[in-house]
Amino acid sequence: MYDYRDTYASTSLYVDHNNEKGFIYGVFVATFVEEIDAYCDKCLNIRSLNPNKYFYRAIRTFPYAMLATSWYDLSSEHAELRQQYGENEEIDTSDTVKIGQAYIGIPVHRFEVTSDNILINPIVEWVYPFLVVNNTTTLFSYRENLGLDSMCGDIKMLNNIPESFINIIKNDSVHNSNTLENPSSNDQYFELSLPMWKEFLPQTPLKSESLVEMAFWGGERIEIDPSKIDSYSDDEIRAIFKWSPDIPNMIEQAKNNLPEIYKLLCGKPASFPMVGLKQFRDPGNTSRATFQAIVVADSVLSPVDRYWIYPAGSVGVSFSVGAMIDDLLSTFMRGMQLSKKTPTVLHPSFGFSMEIASKINNVKAIQIFHD
Amino acid sequence: MPEFVQTSATQELPTPFHFPGVKAWVFMFEISMGPVKRYCDTYLNLGDPRRRPFVYRPMPLYPYATMMVLEYPIMVSADRNPAVDPTFAARGFMSQKEVLIDFPVLRHGTRLDNFLSDVSLEFAVPFIVVDNATSAISGREIIGFQKIVGQIDIETIVGKSALGGALHETGFTTSVNLPGYDSAGSENELEHLVRFMDIKTGPPVPGVGASPNSGSIMTLFDTGLAAKTFEGAAGLYDLVNKLACGTLPNLQQMVALKQFRDPSSPKSAIYQAITTASPRYYNVRDIKYYNENDVYICLRDKGSLSDITKALFDRDSIHSKNVQWLDQGDGSNKIVIKPALACSFTSEIDYDEQSILYTYVSPDDPRGGRPTGNMISPWLKPWMGFWARR
Numbered sequence: 001m002y003d004y005r006d007t008y009a010s011t012s013l014y015v016d017h018n019n020e021k022g023f024i025y026g027v028f029v030a031t032f033v034e035e036i037d038a039y040c041d042k043c044l045n046i047r048s049l050n051p052n053k054y055f056y057r058a059i060r061t062f063p064y065a066m067l068a069t070s071w072y073d074l075s076s077e078h079a080e081l082r083q084q085y086g087e088n089e090e091i092d093t094s095d096t097v098k099i100g101q102a103y104i105g106i107p108v109h110r111f112e113v114t115s116d117n118i119l120i121n122p123i124v125e126w127v128y129p130f131l132v133v134n135n136t137t138t139l140f141s142y143r144e145n146l147g148l149d150s151m152c153g154d155i156k157m158l159n160n161i162p163e164s165f166i167n168i169i170k171n172d173s174v175h176n177s178n179t180l181e182n183p184s185s186n187d188q189y190f191e192l193s194l195p196m197w198k199e200f201l202p203q204t205p206l207k208s209e210s211l212v213e214m215a216f217w218g219g220e221r222i223e224i225d226p227s228k229i230d231s232y233s234d235d236e237i238r239a240i241f242k243w244s245p246d247i248p249n250m251i252e253q254a255k256n257n258l259p260e261i262y263k264l265l266c267g268k269p270a271s272f273p274m275v276g277l278k279q280f281r282d283p284g285n286t287s288r289a290t291f292q293a294i295v296v297a298d299s300v301l302s303p304v305d306r307y308w309i310y311p312a313g314s315v316g317v318s319f320s321v322g323a324m325i326d327d328l329l330s331t332f333m334r335g336m337q338l339s340k341k342t343p344t345v346l347h348p349s350f351g352f353s354m355e356i357a358s359k360i361n362n363v364k365a366i367q368i369f370h371d
Numbered sequence: 372m373p374e375f376v377q378t379s380a381t382q383e384l385p386t387p388f389h390f391p392g393v394k395a396w397v398f399m400f401e402i403s404m405g406p407v408k409r410y411c412d413t414y415l416n417l418g419d420p421r422r423r424p425f426v427y428r429p430m431p432l433y434p435y436a437t438m439m440v441l442e443y444p445i446m447v448s449a450d451r452n453p454a455v456d457p458t459f460a461a462r463g464f465m466s467q468k469e470v471l472i473d474f475p476v477l478r479h480g481t482r483l484d485n486f487l488s489d490v491s492l493e494f495a496v497p498f499i500v501v502d503n504a505t506s507a508i509s510g511r512e513i514i515g516f517q518k519i520v521g522q523i524d525i526e527t528i529v530g531k532s533a534l535g536g537a538l539h540e541t542g543f544t545t546s547v548n549l550p551g552y553d554s555a556g557s558e559n560e561l562e563h564l565v566r567f568m569d570i571k572t573g574p575p576v577p578g579v580g581a582s583p584n585s586g587s588i589m590t591l592f593d594t595g596l597a598a599k600t601f602e603g604a605a606g607l608y609d610l611v612n613k614l615a616c617g618t619l620p621n622l623q624q625m626v627a628l629k630q631f632r633d634p635s636s637p638k639s640a641i642y643q644a645i646t647t648a649s650p651r652y653y654n655v656r657d658i659k660y661y662n663e664n665d666v667y668i669c670l671r672d673k674g675s676l677s678d679i680t681k682a683l684f685d686r687d688s689i690h691s692k693n694v695q696w697l698d699q700g701d702g703s704n705k706i707v708i709k710p711a712l713a714c715s716f717t718s719e720i721d722y723d724e725q726s727i728l729y730t731y732v733s734p735d736d737p738r739g740g741r742p743t744g745n746m747i748s749p750w751l752k753p754w755m756g757f758w759a760r761r
Contacts, residue, residue, distance in 0.1 A: 002732045004632050004640040005414055008498070008678035009517035016637075048373050074561075097562045130380075136504055136520040137550060137562060143382075143508065144631055151382055152504035152520075195505070197463035200379075202447075204463035206505070280512045280631065281375050283646050283725040284745075286385035287452050288372040290727065291642045291734065295634055327379050363634035365641065368734040369373045 013095045013141035017360040019072040024301075024356050025188060025216055026068030027315055027348035028250065031332050033058035036106055039129055039332075043277050044108075044294060048369035054294065055111045055119055056127075056275075061257040062107060064250065065332050067317065067348075069102040069155060069190050069214065070356070075138065099138045100155040102192045102212065104130040104332055107258060110275065110296075124258060125275040125296060130328050132192060146363060147278025147295035153194040154208065161189045161215045168213070169316040172345040180316075186218020188353070196324040209322050213343070216351050217314040224307045226267030250349070267307040267354060272299045278365065293365040300359045307354040315351035318343040377455055382508045385450040385459055387723035394442040396543060398570070398668060399712040401693050402436040404429040405685040407474055410497055414628045415476070415645060417731050424742055425489055425729070427476045427626075435711065436474040436683070437494075438668065440545050440570065442525055443467050446506070467503035468523040470547050470568065471496055472683060473625065480746075490748045493626040493647065497682045500547060514648045514725055515629025522548040522564055540659075543715070545570040551675040567676050572713060573665025624649045624749065626728070643732045647745070648725035652718045661713035668710060672696070673703035680706060 004010075036058035044056040076096040105126045111119035131150040133139050142148040166180050192212040197204045254262040264270040275296045282290040319329060320343050375383075407429035415427040444466055448459040473494040480489035500521040501507050510516040523545065530541040547568040552560045625648050633641035672680040684706060686696055693709040726745040 002417060002640050002643050004630060004638060004643075005417070005628060007414070007517045008675075008682065009511075009519045043376055046373060046376070095562060096560065135550070135562070136507065139504060139508075140511065143512070145634055145637075147634075149378075149380075149382070151380065195465075195503075200457045200462045202461055202463060206463055206465035277376060278631075278634075279375060280629075280642070281383055281385060282372055282727070283386070283513050283629075283648065284727055285372070286450065286513065287375055287454070289375040290372060290629075290644070291631065292373045292375075293641075293734070297634075324380050365634055370734065 020074040022072035024070040147276035156191040184219040196322040221308040269302040293368040297363040310351035317346040384448040390720040396440040398710040441469040471499040515627040575659035645728040668708040670706040
């Protein structure tokens with residue numbers, strides 16, 4: 001094993017890591033196990049000379065994706081880890097950044113494969129087929145250290161919801177809430193823009209295009225005290241998520257099959273182990289990978305203080321389609337029937353926001369592919 | 372090697388790349404050999420020297436580094452792999468600005484049988500910044516260039532002379548801001564943009580600036596006729612290279628250390644290899660020269676940016692009057708560089724040749740030490756291919 005040679009451009013973010021002073025706004029969206037299986041087969045169940053130690057599959061009992069944006073005022077390596085590994089004395093690669101990110105996260109099952117090709121010991125890990133960050137130090141760390149196929153974009157955050165977005169939601173026939181007419185000081189709006197080709201044509205320039213808008217109207221949100229969540233009965237928890245017929249079902253599924261998601265929905269610290277495909281092209285033959293490995297990391301999300309639930313009519317999400325992410329979004333939100341001409345409105349069953357901190361550690365390559 | 376998994380959102384764009392109409396400003400300046408040797412030993416000559424069949428050394432006969440400012444109006448990945456739908460060639464184009472510094476290094480074999488056959492003049496790139504994240508990802512992950520993303524402003528100043536007349540270029544300016552920290556190693560400071568570089572020139576010659584030193588190579592280019600002659604020479608090189616079926620050695624073979632951390636042991640590399648890329652400049656035109664007395668280049672040696680200046684300059688062994696360190700009184704320095712040559716040109720650039728030269732460590736070969744057939748000297752390569760057993 002050779003020493004990694006640090007340079008001015010190296011980043012050691014996310015080799016062991018703390019995110020502090022953060023918050024998350026998110027929604028859960030129903031998706032399709034066939035599509036998740038296809039994604040797993042393409043990006044994780046890779047055929048190679050060495051037998052696969054693991055096999056990934058959608059979680060049949062929880063076919064939901066989380067669309068969320070999270071922000072941290074402070075994102076930095078563990079100081080004690082830097083001492084443990086001994087930073088290069090010549091070059092200090094410690095990084096402390098402020099980050100905003102938007103993503104689609106999907107829980108999947110990782111099975112161990114026995115020598116008899118039997119799948120055993122399923123554990124839950126999260127894949128991030130769509131992940132955008134707003135600074136390049138984090139971008140390079142996500143890609144090169146965690147193996148997350150991330151992109152760099154701009155995420156705008158406003159405390160008031162633009163009229164143009166309200167009109168998009170109003171014009172959608174399914175939406176019949178009057179929440180939109182009542183602005184509140186707790187309203188929150190996000191707009192994600194990404195450099196992309198709107199259409200795949202040789203003369204199309206890559207430019208920043210608005211892709212996702214997401215708004216949370218604060219007028220009817222309900223604050224939940226995580227310290228008292230244990231005292232709630234199951235019926236009371238169901239009552240909190242009363243606005244949609246889907247919600248009790250989803251909560252029940254989470255409680256029975258994915259206790260960590262259930263914990264998060266109850267405002268408690270929850271583990272979200274992540275998995276990515278770390279790969280780099282061979283410079284001599286760019287259709288091949290000179291390195292390809294499945295990388296996993298532990299990630300613990302800790303709600304630190306405030307937690308709110310937003311009823312169905314208080315959350316709005318719209319997508320504008322661009323060629324670069326068309327297939328990704330239509331894969332995981334097949335029911336949306338994305339339109340190329342007008343923004344497509346999504347109707348989440350509920351939304352949530354909470355103040356959080358998170359920790360990422362135990363990053364390791366669990367399978368390296370050979371050919 | 373396994374197949375690279377890609378989607379329509381893949382950020383690591385495959386080669387070949389085609390960059391038409393690139394505008395380049397070039398500044399050559401004297402550099403001491405200490406930092407070049409240190410760079411070679413830190414980033415290129417890795418591992419046990421008894422196992423490694425080559426060594427990289429500075430080129431004392433050519434003690435110059437080149438700073439290039441490049442403006443790419445169109446960048447295209449021309450990959451036509453039919454397995455990817457749509458092909459990258461059919462997707463669209465992007466633009467970028469780039470600033471880099473390179474210096475020559477000489478590689479030769481360390482055994483009797485490869486001492487000459489593996490000789491190659493290559494250019495190491497100790498600093499490179501772009502303003503396009505996709506370009507940075509592709510450069511870092513395919514070749515191993517240590518590209519970072521910064522803010523680059525380029526302006527060609529246009530005006531009239533005191534006596535009036537037509538508009539003409541009266542100067543050129545560039546500024547570069549990089550993500551970094553005002554104090555190195557501070558845990559309480561958030562990363563932000565820090566000014567790293569400023570370049571200003573006077574008008575291209577013949578112009579209204581001061582005359583070049585009598586010892587300067589600038590005197591060669593003091594007439595438009597000389598500039599036209601060199602433009603013709605660049606075209607002639609293209610023609611001769613075509614007639615020679617591409618066997619002329621490429622003067623811009625760049626070398627890099629491609630490496631990635633082992634996630635479970637971040638001080639170690641899980642992959643580490645020497646790679647090369649050979650940008651091909653052709654149809655070079657609109658060559659202009661600047662009087663180096665009219666050129667001001669200033670780098671900031673401050674906070675985390677000192678990592679860059681440390682790699683390029685050795686303050687204790689400065690022997691050149693052309694690189695001055697100016698103490699700013701707050702622990703930072705300004706480094707003012709007087710170039711030996713300053714010029715600009717427009718060119719087409721293609722990236723269609725890149726390869727792994729030597730693998731230090733990879734999953735296939737954890738103990739490392741795997742040369743490839745690409746080590747061979749560029750002048751010998753076409754003949755080796757011709758005589759090779761098939």
